[in-house]
Amino acid sequence: MNAATAWREALASWAIPQPILDAAPEPPWVFPVELFASRADASTATPDVTPSNRRALEALTEGGSVLDVGCGAGAASLPLARRARLLIGVDASADMLAAFAERADAAGVASEVIEGVWPDAAATAPEADVVVCHHVAYNAPYLDAFARALTEHARRRVVMELTATHPLSTMNELWVRFHGLARPDRPTADDAQAVLREAGLEPAREDWVADGSGGFARREDLVAFVRLRLCLPATRDEEIARAIEPAVQLRDGRYGFGGRRVATLWWPGYEARRAT
Numbered sequence: 001m002n003a004a005t006a007w008r009e010a011l012a013s014w015a016i017p018q019p020i021l022d023a024a025p026e027p028p029w030v031f032p033v034e035l036f037a038s039r040a041d042a043s044t045a046t047p048d049v050t051p052s053n054r055r056a057l058e059a060l061t062e063g064g065s066v067l068d069v070g071c072g073a074g075a076a077s078l079p080l081a082r083r084a085r086l087l088i089g090v091d092a093s094a095d096m097l098a099a100f101a102e103r104a105d106a107a108g109v110a111s112e113v114i115e116g117v118w119p120d121a122a123a124t125a126p127e128a129d130v131v132v133c134h135h136v137a138y139n140a141p142y143l144d145a146f147a148r149a150l151t152e153h154a155r156r157r158v159v160m161e162l163t164a165t166h167p168l169s170t171m172n173e174l175w176v177r178f179h180g181l182a183r184p185d186r187p188t189a190d191d192a193q194a195v196l197r198e199a200g201l202e203p204a205r206e207d208w209v210a211d212g213s214g215g216f217a218r219r220e221d222l223v224a225f226v227r228l229r230l231c232l233p234a235t236r237d238e239e240i241a242r243a244i245e246p247a248v249q250l251r252d253g254r255y256g257f258g259g260r261r262v263a264t265l266w267w268p269g270y271e272a273r274r275a276t
């Protein structure tokens with residue numbers, strides 16, 4: 001089996017069994033704007049740059065443009081605002097795009113937003129000097145086509161950040177505890193790298209630990225988020241709160257689960273590829 005098919009099948013194995021989905025009071029797959037807005041705010045709160053920011057800044061000349069795919073509230077691109085002329089955000093969620101545009105305004109950088117699902121949205125997205133895409137890969141079953149479309153929109157470089165293991169794997173023990181269900185352990189960042197290689201993109205890689213900044217202002221909202229993901233009713237909140245208590249961290253006034261191992265993958269954009 002090739003790496004792209006293995007990626008797609010491993011992602012499909014995360015499907016929640018239909019009887020659990022049918023009993024869920026709400027859809028489990030939402031991305032809460034508060035969580036990603038606080039990530040974006042934390043990303044610009046300190047002058048420190050992450051390995052992903054550093055790789056993007058290396059390729060971004062003064063006054064250049066950045067395309068942020070699956071931008072959320074802008075955690076991947078806002079740290080580049082001091083050098084960029086324009087940030088373009090693509091996201092499937094209009095609420096995320098509103099949070100992104102508000103933060104770009106506050107940072108004093110021009111922005112454009114495109115509501116749509118990548119790579120379909122690629123047809124209406126402009127090219128940029130640097131394309132960044134953080135924490136979206138595990139939402140992309142066709143990662144090869146997804147990454148090729150990123151490359152076709154990047155003149156100089158693509159920078160992708162993803163967790164070393166599936167973002168939901170931190171809840172695997174909770175699935176066993178509340179549903180008696182073992183969850184998968186693939187795909188991983190290694191698998192993503194294999195897909196990119198197979199697509200001829202030759203990514204470089206740096207592994208590091210992200211500090212886990214961002215989260216919920218109220219502990220009960222973190223509990224509600226976990227409850228949603230686990231397809232449980234609000235009547236289980238006390239039990240959920242007890243189960244997650246040892247892992248909960250309070251950081252800069254926000255409740256979350258702390259740091260995670262992540263990988264930064266970067267590769268040349270289409271102009272840089274032509275030049276080599």
Ligand SMILES: C[S@@+](CC[C@H](N)C(=O)[O-])C[C@H]1O[C@@H](n2cnc3c(N)ncnc32)[C@H](O)[C@@H]1O
Binds near residue numbers: 071072134135136
């Ligand atoms: C986990 S969040 C990451 C947000 C941001 N990049 C960050 O690092 O904080 C994933 C975001 O990507 C968006 N998204 C997921 N799949 C997408 C796709 N195929 N095309 C466009 N947006 C997508 C979601 O709406 C969400 O805002």
